[in-house]
Amino acid sequence: MPLVPTGVRPSAEVAVNAVVQLSRTAFDAVVMDLDGVITDTASLHEMAWKRMFDGFMSTRPPSAGEDHRPFENEDYRRFVDGMPRFDGALGFLTSRGITVPPEKVRELAAQKDGDFRDLLAHEGVKLIPGALPLLIALRRAGLRTAIVSASRNCSAVLGRAGLTDVFDASVDGVIAAELGLPGKPDPAVYLEAAGRLRTPPERSVVVEDALAGVEAGRRGGFGLVVGVDRAGHGQELLDHGADVIVADLTGVEVAASPVMEAPCRE
């Protein structure tokens, strides 16, 4: 696997399935997406969206111009992954030629949230391989961390994963709504997270698995955008703004900090 040096935008041929090395010299902070990067809740979200949309479309009478095929993984990635719930629901329905009033979109989005909470309660939360070692290594190296999620369930998910209070800052769906921040691919939530860490975006790394998320990182002017690709869609992540693609967080290494290597004086 090619090793991408810290702070260097790699050429296209070394950008996929790389091992990226972060250092305190090049960066102050790492801002990470939650679902699909730290926790494996993306699969629960996808199941919840599918359950809701397939149920809705199966009871809707056939209509010219409407496509009622079951919700697919491709739909999840293109229209809803990483997006605020309302935007995701509206985006998918529009892609299938289905027009409903905004109240109905809100109702479907709320139904998806109920389905997700059910799945969270029953299935629990798994950590993505490499997540915990990476968080420990970042802290040791003196790199600050923030979690960013469009989800209003961010705190609940972190709690179920045993990661409460692990991050230095958090910008979730609740905070974004309070501040009126637009969802990804707008960079607002990532910029808010960098601001809370008191670091400029160019000194911060974004780690994301969604197309909308890597696009947000790129549009926000972040120093490095790492795409996490566990499903073979690396090229698409690159096309949307990722600088480098890793298979999971074992592909993100932290260079030993010169400060930490200094002799300890009592």
Ligand SMILES: [Mg+2]
């Ligand atoms: Mg994600």
